[in-house]
Amino acid sequence: MPGKIGRKVILLLLVVTVVLSASGVFAKNGRQDPKKPKVTLYDKAKKAGGKLVVTYKPNRGTIYPNIEELAKRSDMIIVGSVLSHKSSLTPDERFIAQDFLVKVHEVIKGDLARGRSVLVSFPGGTHRFADGTYAAIMPVGFKQPEDKGIYVFFLKSKTKGSAFNGQRLVSERQGMFALTKGTVEPSERAPDDPMNVKYREMPAASFLREIHKAVPVKKKQN
């Protein structure tokens, strides 16, 4: 009997050891070694012969089925027109982001003083280094905003330590809808995406009504 218990304990220990070892291996594969020197975009562009063009595919791990779900998770929802945009290297020089200056026409959710504009940051853009080396990160699968366009942005609050100058979309692919042509054009381009199925080509006024249904009007406190 004691022999049987002893074997069981040894077996259990073995299983624990194997699990711990495996998790250690995966962790090593999945995480960057802190001792490994960081490779900047400049380094990569130099290695690529002075010009680097890479594509950027945002994660589609989470797909929201409708604007109600998107609105629930947004800290701020605004309707605004893009005044201008500018690309810049992130502080760690490993990525390029584009900041879009947005003139706010309506705040549907969140607190924003009237007349304030908002800076919305998107991944991707181009950068030319001082010696002429060039890097471009081009987003694929979703449409970026265009200057003078009118959009609805579903935004999350700016997180501390973020590499981006402005606020980010709550969902990188689904969190923006163009209304420029008077009808809805979701930023997500996959035709089978729920946002495309439900809202593409919907008249702008109807779409705004849908958003207001999802976000009840907050009465101002006097």
Added chain:
Amino acid sequence: MKRAGLLLVLITLVIWLAHAAPAEAGIEVNKQLTASTSNLAPSAVALPQNSCCVNPGDTDPHWECFDGACVQVYGCGQSVNCATCGCSSTDEWVCISNGGYWDSVTCSCEYGCDPTGSQESACISQGGYWDSFNCFCNYGCDPTGSQRQACLNAGRQWDQATCTCTQTDVCVCEEEELVGYDEYTYYYCDGYYYVYCTDAYYTYYQYCDGTCGPRQWTESDSYCYSYGEYCGGGGGGGGGGGSCWDTGDCWCDDWWGICCEYDYCYEMEFYAE
């Protein structure tokens, strides 16, 4: 027996009549009687109560919301609180598409002094802070612009960056000259079609006499276009590392050609000219 049969027929007739009444009212449902175009319409308007409504609390006619307006309609139904109807989304869109600011609490539109945003854009690109209430570009050290104006009136040069008025007269500058041009062309697959891009950088030089001295700057211009050449289906999934997105704990693996940092991931898919 005959009496009992007559009673049964009578009871059946009464039940049939009681159920027939709402069905007749249903024909009138959605027929608009009156409409309040404001969300400020009274929430408790006295309505003629129709005893034919089956469900308790229902009235005929009753109030319903329609595109921000409180509308009285025939038929049985629960009346909404008109204050919850919101605004007309048609008015809202007209306001927004014309550059106005829409207040969804008061259902009002306000067109500021800069509906296109061109003044604001110019102000910010010059390093100023846009005051939308006064429609004024604030450069910090000269919030009212009076110093700048006084300097220019005196025939001197105003430096917006340092907010200083130079003692010398306004510098005389020669025509700007294009001294450098760099062009970068590339293409990539945007998930559906090939996109061809060109980024151009123009470097200018301008000689100015006096204390201004020569100056040099670079302007850039970029454009992309597509011929509609299909290159593959649908953009695919993420760049890998799902946990990176959830926890903010990111990693980068050059060997695998995948990189996730902060909350962005990308594939190292190279494109040559």
